[in-house]
Amino acid sequence: MQFTLFEAVIWSLVIVLAIIIVILIFYLKILRRNIRVKEKNNIKYREKIEKLLIEYIYAEEEGELLSKKQKAIIKQFKKGLVSKRKRIIITETFLQLDQQVAGHMIEQMNSLYKKIGLLNYAIKKLRSKQWHIVAIGIKDLRHFKVKRVRSSISKLINHHREEVRREAHLYFIELFGFEGLNFLDNLKVPLSEWDQILLLGEVENFEYDETLDLKKWLESNNDYVVLFVLNIVKLFNRLETKDTLIDLLQHKNAEIRIKTIDIITHFEILEAKEFIIQRFSEISDKEKVAFFKYLEKVAEIEDAMFLIEHVNNNNFEIKHRALKILKRVDVNLYNKLEKNSEDAEYNRIIDYLDVSYGV
Amino acid sequence: MSKKKIVLAEDNSVLSLLLKFRLEKDGHHLLMAKNGKEAIELIENENPDLILTDIMMDYVSGLEVISHVRNKLESKTPILVFSSSGQEEMVLKAFNLGANDFMSKPLSPNELSIRVKRMLL
Secondary structure, three states, rough: OOOOOOHHHHHHHHHHHHHHHHHHHHHHHHHHHOOOOOOHHHHHHHHHHHHHHHHHHHHOOOOOOOOOOHHHHHHHHHHHHHHHHHHHHHEEEEEEHHHHHHHHHHHHHHHHHHOHHHHHHHHHHHOOOOOHHHHHHHHHHHOOOOOHHHHHHOOOOOOOOOOHHHHHHHHHHHHHHHHHHHHHHHHOOOOOHHHHHHHHHHHHHOOOOOOOOHHHOOOOOHHHHHHHHHHHHHHHOOHHHHHHHHOOOOOOOHHHHHHHHHHHHHOOOOHHHHHHHHHHHOOOHHHHHHHHHHHHHHHHHHHHHHHHOOOOOOOHHHHHHHHHHHHHHHHHHHHHOOOOOOOOHHHHHHHHHHHHOOO | EEEEEEEEOOHHHHHHHHHHHHHHOOOOOEEEEEOHHHHHHHHHHHHOOOOEEEOOOOOHHHHHHHHHHHHHOOOOOOOOEEEEOOOOHHHHHHHHHOOEEEEEEOHHHHHHHHHHHHHHH
């Protein structure tokens, strides 16, 4: 049987492809086997490390710096650190327990972390050229409360990757409390909303510190710092910042102005009322709405004429709040208002306030 | 005196090992569950004297474990729940379902040991 050239090429290709497929099948089989073996070894090593860690914690003997058993366990940990895979497992195991237990055990774990040399590996990570390694390094140092690397981490607060910055900021707040907030002095980059939520979550746990000077951060050139500190002012009711808050009503950033009105509303600062009324025509609609929310809390009968000016405002929310506040502060004047208008929204609000409101 | 049987349902393997070590030192017999499903199986088969359970677990949560013990098995076995910060509402639900006590994480194993002793009286 003789093949044409074309048929010969096709058959050769089929044979070559079949060989490649067979090789690939074997390769995948070996690969899968290796992954399974590796996973099995990891589980086995993890179990060993967990057991060693618990044994170390309970092997403490009164009056002795380190018991014989503890010294032997440290040796075993150190042996594992040479391998990167084992080092990762050891760190993960430490972190897994670090968040779950309290008191003396945490101190024991932190000291073990340093004794076995994991601390040096974490410090080395800070010098890595890969940003994610740097972030992991800071996270490890934060979890194990290593304060002596403060100056190295302070250089990372303006890192170009937000993941690294976030870890650096959390490091300062978690380890140094209110004092850690001083990193805000040198912050040149944005603080995202998520970052602010994370940081506020930590700040909430702080003991109240009256001596903390928030004013300097309310005057920061970094708008994100101002916004973040406004949240702290509200959280800890720092009313002594009142004058700075009134100054912030003229800030160039609209978001800060709105947030400031929100804080002023929270504190019910009366001095801000006249200040905003005088500038009312210049401020944005969002600020106007925020101001009417403030008036809901602080308006009095002498504000009735200002409210009358806005009962026909084009903005529904302003119109609604103006009528509602007017009814509260000066019901006689409110009753004298025309109850029927060409503006359907106005009629609906009046109807709501007169008939349904409060029912 | 026979050892008291305690079911410990906790998905953090290191923590559960640590608590097991501590409570076994106190002379208890620990039955370990990695999730709520395993905990329910152990409770049904072993009829423990005390149940310690985390609130958040895979497959079946701690709340479901409590509900199963109190409503389906109609058992009065004391239950202590572990919660993390931010799970206050879950703790209230746990009490409504019939939990007897709670401890928030991070845990103090010594405090747990005292509470366990008190609950087993």
